[in-house]
Amino acid sequence: MSDPAKLRISPGAGGVSIWSEELFGAPDAHRLRDFIARAFSVEDVARLEIRSADAYGRIAYAPTAAPEGVWRKLAQALRRSAHTDDPDQALRNGRASQKTLEAVGAAHLYLGHPARLPIRVSRVGGTLSTWRLRPVGNDAVRLSHPALHRRRDLRHRLEEQIAAIFGVGEVRDRSFSSDVVLRFDPGILTLERLARELERAWPALIEGEDEPPSAKRLFTAGSLLTLAAVAQFAAPALRPVAVGAVVVYAAPNVVAAIRQARHGQVGLPALYSFGLGLMLLSGLPLTGTIMASLMQLWPYLAHRTIVNRQRRLFAAHRKRPTWARVAGRTVEIEVHVDDLKPGDEVVARAGETAPVDGVVIAGAASVADVLGGWASPLRDVAPGDALYAGALVRDGEVTIRVVRAGDATAAAHVGKILPHAAFRNLPSLFDAERVANRNAKPALALATLNLLTVRAPRFSQAVIRPDYITAPRLSAQLSALYDLASGLERGVLFRKLAAVDALADIDVVVFDDSAGLDRRRLAVDQIAAPSGSAEDALAYVATALASDRSERGLAVARLAARRASANVEAYGLRRSAGAIRFRDALDREVIVASPAYVERAGVRLPPKLERLAAFFEDPDGRPVIALRDGAPLGVVTFRRRGEAEAATTIAALKRQNPKLRFVHVSGRRTAAARAAADAAGIEFAFGGLDARGKISVLRGLGRRTIWVGDGAAPEAVEIMAASDVSVSVAGFGKAPTDAADVILLRGELAGLPSLNDLAAARRARIRGDYRTIYAANLLGVAGAFLANFGSLQSGLLSNLGSGLVYARHVRRLNRLIAAIEAQRGRLVG
Structure with missing residues (x-):
């Protein structure tokens, strides 16, 4: 281009090409978004590609469109958007309105991609996206983008982001084709909504620090193993090459050992360096490369295990609805949660998940709060109660006044805290390093003494071969994931x-x-029963709340136990918004309900019961009313007057x-x-x-x-x-x-006692793992004395111990995942 200030436009049969250094060379995001919005305001425009490196853009027409007609419409759109008759000036300086941006779905496009990557924009329903979404059946879609090519880190972070989208199920990374396939629930998530969430995820993909488990060191050790095996058994001429490669691979340990020696320290690097010296004496690198490969294999497997298991362990805490139904005077409008403001009112119905943190202002519902670790996750909510994003509405309908929405909710904050990969800076990891370095000293001394007296490296190699660090690291990291997940469930x-x-x-x-030292436990205050006995009312309420571990349920259970109340036979017990229903042994319908439910049902209470039902000091201590065959049987009230x-x-x-x-x-x-x-x-x-x-x-x-x-x-x-x-x-x-x-x-x-339980259980698991690995290590050393074990046998025994530790933790995590998923299934089913 001779004059970069001018546009060069070249219409063609399938589209129009545009060259502009000012528009595309170093694009301003606002100007570029306006250009995209104006281009896609023409229905016959199918795709747009922008290559900043070439200062080039191309607008592609739909296959059935007539090129001349599309260009005329496009030129009119440009003039109309910029209020000028000069389309060149419109492209350079025009500004589309926010209304236009929203109408064509360009307002939420992410345009901060690296300049080396092309930006390809296409239509997805009523919105625009830089992603390519290709449906695979009715409930699956394949995602692709140029940025994913040869970027395992981006694909890894993309999987994490997609897994958190409400309505997404299985996610599968297709590394060979650099795309991702996901399954979703079409009743919850549309492709248009998915496209917006993908655009919203771009900053986390580009700026995120989470990395997939690196296989570089494992691949390097495996390559050395292959070379050593060929050199030792098939091509002896390659043995010097294999030995040299092992020396290069082990050089960092030698440097670390020298650095420690300067400070008067002896640890694992010295042990590994001594092993390198013994390998040089024997000239046989195979055993050393086998052990090096195994030492890289276990951390890689542990990292993969953490990455894969945490997605299932924390799935419920990360998945949150991104769309909400805003209550209007005549109609309800669905909006993205990011567009909500404090004070807005949204509606959540049976089968839906609360999209915001807020206060219930109308309606009643039975909800399953699976995120807050409630003692009783099944609870009733009524006007005045707090409700948090992520709570499933099992029955009923509520209107919620928004307090926090989007990334500001409590559930979103918890989701950010939960880890995505391996843990660092754990004291137990530092302890593992300290203990391993301490154990390196006697092993190194024994091996050196044997080499000086016997002058045969076999025994010395067997003594230094056990791995004192890998299994403790596995234990600390995998146990930490278990502790975090099991703690969250408590x-x-x-x-x-x-x-x-x-x-x-x-x-x-x-x-x-x-800390609330003065807070007292909730206790039953009064039982009023105008017809029948108070014991009958207490027995019915105790039966209804028998499986409810809420404060009210526990208070009733304590009183019923003290009074030795007779158990009521209950049949067909079921829960609905504000009420628990069942039939007793005489086939009478019993309902244990909240005051709000009784009011909605139009049940008239005697004046005394009505006064009691209307008064409560604590939202957790709302009265419950027992009805039998529709008639009031009694009211149970609560007050914080129990023990501290x-x-x-x-x-x-x-x-x-x-x-x-x-x-x-x-x-x-x-x-x-x-x-x-x-x-x-x-x-x-x-x-x-x-x-x-x-x-x-x-x-x-x-x-x-x-x-x-x-x-x-x-x-x-x-x-x-x-x-x-x-x-x-x-x-x-x-x-x-x-x-x-x-x-x-x-x-x-x-x-607080749960913290002690978690800490004691963690310490016991880690100690058990230490016993396992040290038993394997000592068996290898004893084998060198008693059975003439060599380096290979001793090292394999040590790695058998590491394998046992790894398998034990994987089984424990899998059992926890099964228990969590079963519990969530019962709550939402």
Whole structure:
């Protein structure tokens, strides 16, 4: 082009080609989006390709379109969009309106692709996309894009992003063709909506740090193994080449060993370097390359296992609806959740999932809250109740006033915390390195002594061949995934996974004011029964709530047990919005319902029952009403007047670990703090403290401490930093602003014993794995003494131990996945 300020346009039979350095060479995203919108405002335009490197764009017509007619329409669209008769000027300087962008589906296109890649835009339903979507049957689609070519990292991150789209099922990466095939539910997800989600995923694909398991070192070790095998058995002339290749491969260990020696240290690098020297003496590299290959195989398998299993373990926590039904005066409009604002009102019906965090303002529903770790995930919601994104509406219909939407929801925040790949910075990983380096010293000394006295390398090679590091690393990483997932099922979220290792060494538990030491357990307050006996009403309510582990259900169960209430035979028990129904032994219909359900059903209550049903102090303690054959039988009310929750929790912690000490730090007067501590069973209390005073107490304890309080409170940030582990009881709803290391999603102190259980179980698993691998290693060394084992036999025994550790963790993860999926199936079924 002689003049880059001018456009060169060349219409053709199938489309029009455009050259413009200004428009395409270094494209401005807004200008380019406007150009795309104007081009696709013509219905006969099928595709658009832009190559920034060549300052070139091409608009392709639909096959059945007449070229002359399309160009005239296109020229008119350009003039109309830019309010000018000059199409060149329109292409350079025009601006399409937001209405035009939305109408043609160009508003959400991602145009920040690297300049080396072409941008190819086509229609997908009523929107535009840079992705190519090719349907494969009614419920599958193949995705492709030039950026995916030879980019395993992009395809890996794409799989992660797609798996989080609500309605997507199986995702399969086709590496040989650089595309991805996915199955989806057409009743939930359309190709048009999928295209928008894919455009929305581009920043995470390009800027994300998650990588697929690297096979480079495994491939290198495998290549060395092949070369060594050929050199040793088929082509002896290649043996020097194989030995030289092994030396190059092991060079980093030699460098590390020299660096350690300069600091007076001896560890694994020295052990590996000594093994390299023995290999050079024998001139036989095969055994060393076999062991090197196995040492690369186990980490690769562990990384793949973590990547694959975490997708299934955390699927429910990452999948969230992206479209919502906005309530209007006459019609309902479906909008993307990113377009919602606080105060908007959305509707969720039976079979749908709540798309936002908000407050129910109308209607009633029975929901399955599978994300917050509730003690009873099945619960009823009515006006005034909080409802979070991800909750499944099993029955009924509710209107929700939006508080948070899109990536701001609690579920979205939890999904971001959950890992996608292998873990780093775990104390148990550092311990594995420390122990392995410590064990390298006696092995190296024994091997050196034998070599100096016997002068035969066979025994020395057998002594240094056991692998002391791979299995402990496997154990720490795979066990961490299990701990994170099993903790989540108990309502425990580890924001910093290192806390699960640190918890096992805690000496002191410090309760802040915000821990809720004064909170009491919910208890049955009154049972009013105008007709029949109160015992009958209690028995019916206890039967209905028998499987309900909510606070109300537990309160009723405790009272029924104390009174030894007779069990009621129940038939056909089923749950609906605000009510649990069944038939008793006399075939009478029994309904245990909420006040809202009774009001909707038009049941008239006697004045006394009506007053009781209308009053409650706590949303978790709403009254329940028992109806028999449609007639009111009784009302059960609740109040927080039971024993202090903290007392029960601390008693359980003392049973778990009698060595624990408990401290209360408070801003209240010392007498009030002492009274709260005594009621909870806490030995030490410090009152009249501000934030600095609490920090001073924590630091002055001189032991490993765990802080318990409201991690979402701004003033708690510095206090939490002074503890070894911080645990928040703020609950699921405050997760987006919670800075604690561990969040008890149920917002209850009763979750603290679960932390002890998780930490103790983790330590026991890791110790069991250490016993397995060290038994295998010692057996290999003993075999060298007693059975003349060589390097190969000793190394294979060690790797057998690694294989046992790996298999044990895979079985455990698979069992957990099966249990989680079965539980979710029962909740949503």
